[in-house]
Amino acid sequence: xxxxxxxxxxxxxxxxxxxxxxxxxxxxxxxxxxxxxxxxxxxxxxxxxxxxxxxxxxxxxxxxxxxxxxxxxxxxxxxxxxxxxxxxxxxxxxxxxxxxxxxxxxxxxxxxxxxxxxxxxxxxxxxxxxxxxxxxxxxxxxxxxxxxxxxxxxxxxxxxxxxxxxxxxxxxxxxxxxxxxxxxxxxxxxxxxxxxxxxxxxxxxxxxxxxxxxxxxxxxxxxxxxxxxxxxxxxxxxxxxxxxxxxxxxxxxxxxxxxxxxxxxxxxxxxxxxxxxxxxxxxxxxxxxxxxxxxxxxxxxxxxxxxxxxxxxxxxxxxx
Amino acid sequence: xxxxxxxxxxxxxxxxxxxxxxxxxxxxxxxxxxxxxxxxxxxxxxxxxxxxxxxxxxxxxxxxxxxxxxxxxxxxxxxxxxxxxxxxxxxxxxxxxxxxxxxxxxxxxxxxxxxxxxxxxxxxxxxxxxxxxxxxxxxxxxxxxxxxxxxxxxxxxxxxxxxxxxxxxxxxxxxxxxxxxxxxxxxxxxxxxxxxxxxxxxxxxxxxxxxxxxxxxxxxxxxxxxxxxxxxxxxxxxxxxxxxxxxxxxxxxxxxxxxxxxxxxxxxxxxxxxxxxxxxxxxxxxxxxxxxxxxxxxxxxxxxxxxxxxxxxxxxxxxxxxxxxxxxxxxxxxxxxxxxxxxxxxxxxxxxxxxxxxxxxxxxxxxxxxxxxxxxxxxxxxxxxxxxx
Numbered sequence: 001x002x003x004x005x006x007x008x009x010x011x012x013x014x015x016x017x018x019x020x021x022x023x024x025x026x027x028x029x030x031x032x033x034x035x036x037x038x039x040x041x042x043x044x045x046x047x048x049x050x051x052x053x054x055x056x057x058x059x060x061x062x063x064x065x066x067x068x069x070x071x072x073x074x075x076x077x078x079x080x081x082x083x084x085x086x087x088x089x090x091x092x093x094x095x096x097x098x099x100x101x102x103x104x105x106x107x108x109x110x111x112x113x114x115x116x117x118x119x120x121x122x123x124x125x126x127x128x129x130x131x132x133x134x135x136x137x138x139x140x141x142x143x144x145x146x147x148x149x150x151x152x153x154x155x156x157x158x159x160x161x162x163x164x165x166x167x168x169x170x171x172x173x174x175x176x177x178x179x180x181x182x183x184x185x186x187x188x189x190x191x192x193x194x195x196x197x198x199x200x201x202x203x204x205x206x207x208x209x210x211x212x213x214x215x216x217x218x219x220x221x222x223x224x225x226x227x228x229x230x231x232x233x234x235x236x237x238x239x240x241x242x243x244x245x246x247x248x249x250x251x252x253x254x255x256x257x258x259x260x261x262x263x264x265x266x267x268x269x270x271x272x273x274x275x276x277x278x279x280x281x282x283x284x285x286x287x288x289x290x291x292x293x294x295x296x297x298x299x300x301x302x303x304x305x306x307x308x309x310x311x312x313x314x315x316x317x318x319x320x
Numbered sequence: 321x322x323x324x325x326x327x328x329x330x331x332x333x334x335x336x337x338x339x340x341x342x343x344x345x346x347x348x349x350x351x352x353x354x355x356x357x358x359x360x361x362x363x364x365x366x367x368x369x370x371x372x373x374x375x376x377x378x379x380x381x382x383x384x385x386x387x388x389x390x391x392x393x394x395x396x397x398x399x400x401x402x403x404x405x406x407x408x409x410x411x412x413x414x415x416x417x418x419x420x421x422x423x424x425x426x427x428x429x430x431x432x433x434x435x436x437x438x439x440x441x442x443x444x445x446x447x448x449x450x451x452x453x454x455x456x457x458x459x460x461x462x463x464x465x466x467x468x469x470x471x472x473x474x475x476x477x478x479x480x481x482x483x484x485x486x487x488x489x490x491x492x493x494x495x496x497x498x499x500x501x502x503x504x505x506x507x508x509x510x511x512x513x514x515x516x517x518x519x520x521x522x523x524x525x526x527x528x529x530x531x532x533x534x535x536x537x538x539x540x541x542x543x544x545x546x547x548x549x550x551x552x553x554x555x556x557x558x559x560x561x562x563x564x565x566x567x568x569x570x571x572x573x574x575x576x577x578x579x580x581x582x583x584x585x586x587x588x589x590x591x592x593x594x595x596x597x598x599x600x601x602x603x604x605x606x607x608x609x610x611x612x613x614x615x616x617x618x619x620x621x622x623x624x625x626x627x628x629x630x631x632x633x634x635x636x637x638x639x640x641x642x643x644x645x646x647x648x649x650x651x652x653x654x655x656x657x658x659x660x661x662x663x664x665x666x667x668x669x670x671x672x673x674x675x676x677x678x679x680x681x682x683x684x685x686x687x688x689x690x691x692x693x694x695x696x697x698x699x700x701x702x703x704x705x706x707x708x709x
Contacts, residue, residue: 149331149335152331153335156335156681157343158680160643160644161661161677168668169349246465249467250467253467254650282475282480299463300459
């Protein structure tokens with residue numbers, strides 16, 4: 001093979017080889033990921049909640065009556081008057097809230113929305129951060145200085161208080177919150193971290209080789225620097241999901257979120273109606289414990305996956 | 321190094337200017353003003369509201385308002401609060417910032433102390449039962465949703481056990497007829513803490529110079545600590561306002577427990593990772609080969625080096641914890657800077673909000689600055705000679 005004349009490879013062959021390489025590295029990374037123990041635990045938590053959220057239509061169908069089980073507008077007329085919030089019964093596995101709505105239905109409905117919020121916020125944020133980091137590292141000089149000073153300024157804003165202030169200017173729906181979080185994290189801390197990674201990639205020989213063989217700046221950034229920053233981006237995306245879900249819940253708890261239902265809103269409704277004070281906290285556990293546990297577990301799930309990915313992405317941490 | 325510090329300081333001024341402008345714009349973009357809450361009140365006539373707007377300068381064109389607010393910020397005057405009228409913003413911030421900084425500085429200090437010791441220990445005994453227990457319980461607490469955890473602890477300790485108050489900074493009933501206000505007492509508590517730490521540090525340095533036997537020195541330092549604490553306690557017991565100081569401390573314990581239990585795992589995991597990195601270095605093997613005791617290798621060779629990422633993280637953690645103060649202070653209705661900021665934002669008290677944002681931003685900026693400098697001072701491999709970060 002070594003002394004035969006190299007034959008021009010056809011496009012199909014290149015594609016096939018690439019696919020084989022891709023699957024091999026995927027298998028290898030999966031082995032590293034599962035070896036970490038903490039990663040698979042996180043992944044199973046996330047899968048559980050995705051299935052739990054996806055089961056909401058089934059839960060609604062099984063009860064045949066959307067007027068009772070609707071997460072936002074539902075009300076059960078069969079319960080005796082004045083008994084809401086009602087403790088768990090067979091027909092309401094987690095009871096009803098102060099307005100007579102089924103907590104289980106609320107929980108399932110909000111889980112999907114919270115996971116989507118987290119994924120959109122983290123995905124968009126990391127996309128911005130990866131592009132900024134790669135561009136700043138590649139061009140250096142004034143471009144770098146500009147984006148890094150922007151990052152400095154963005155990082156100065158106390159996140160929650162800023163979102164509260166912005167909630168007066170714009171209607172903070174879940175999608176809006178996701179975009180705001182994406183902007184605040186994407187231009188802030190994540191951009192700085194990913195830039196330092198891109199700086200390490202930039203000095204690698206293959207970037208030099210690409211430049212010598214006439215690759216344009218765009219080509220080098222897009223097909224050499226970005227793919228090598230992506231693993232770390234993916235890792236930070238997991239941590240951002242945790243941050244986004246927590247911020248949503250905290251903002252909703254403080255009462256500054258303009259949505260009808262989310263995990264934080266369930267707690268906020270209970271808190272607003274005065275069911276989270278003193279002795280009531282123990283009696284009305286079904287109003288705060290299920291959403292609280294769901295938020296904590298979701299945050300934990302994505303955090304665990306992040307820690308598991310850490311072992312895959314950072315070779316330093318391996319082989320102890 | 322010196323040049324780098326100077327350039328960074330100049331950058332801080334520019335960044336702070338842009339930051340305050342953005343904050344100001346954010347509030348300018350808000351519809352309505354602080355006077356909106358009087359519109360529905362039949363006793364307050366539209367002319368009175370107009371007069372109020374004139375008084376606060378809310379009827380001025382935007383550039384005049386901007387110049388007025390910026391002048392207020394950069395002359396350190398900060399203006400007069402709309403909602404706490406006629407108190408000045410400066411007096412509100414100087415009243416509440418020390419509280420928050422004290423509480424959160426203590427919290428971060430204790431978190432990092434616990435994190436350092438536990439992280440060091442579990443990295444050394446990695447794979448063991450203690451490692452497993454500390455990591456799992458630490459991460460479970462770390463991912464706990466703060467408001468729910470705080471409410472749970474309030475329910476457990478304040479309601480069921482009745483050991484701590486439900487919230488607030490002081491118990492008003494106990495302060496009936498008190499000779500001074502809460503801030504008077506609190507500032508003196510802070511002064512005592514600073515004076516005590518300073519006396520201890522000075523004594524420690526002196527003892528280090530004159531006592532060379534390790535064991536004798538350890539006993540002397542412990543004795544010095546006890547003497548300083550005893551002196552502070554005696555001073556407070558004789559001052560006549562000791563009971564009020566106890567009341568303030570009593571209200572701080574529950575927020576303290578809540579945040580330390582949630583946060584210590586962060587420092588612990590960083591320390592564990594950093595320690596595991598260090599343990600595989602060659603000089604640890606060399607130290608073992610020299611026959612040094614395990615404890616000396618752990619504490620003096622490995623932990624010293626592994627402390628580096630933790631020490632810079634510490635400075636940044638202080639800045640970040642002030643951000644989290646908004647949640648904690650709201651749940652405990654503990655009037656610090658976080659609660660003030662939230663209140664100012666939701667009532668459109670522009671001077672107070674801009675002032676609080678500026679102070680928090682300034683603290684964050686200085687923390688980043690100190691972290692950068694500290695990193696360069698502690699790690700000789702990093703130099704800021706060429707280019708700069």
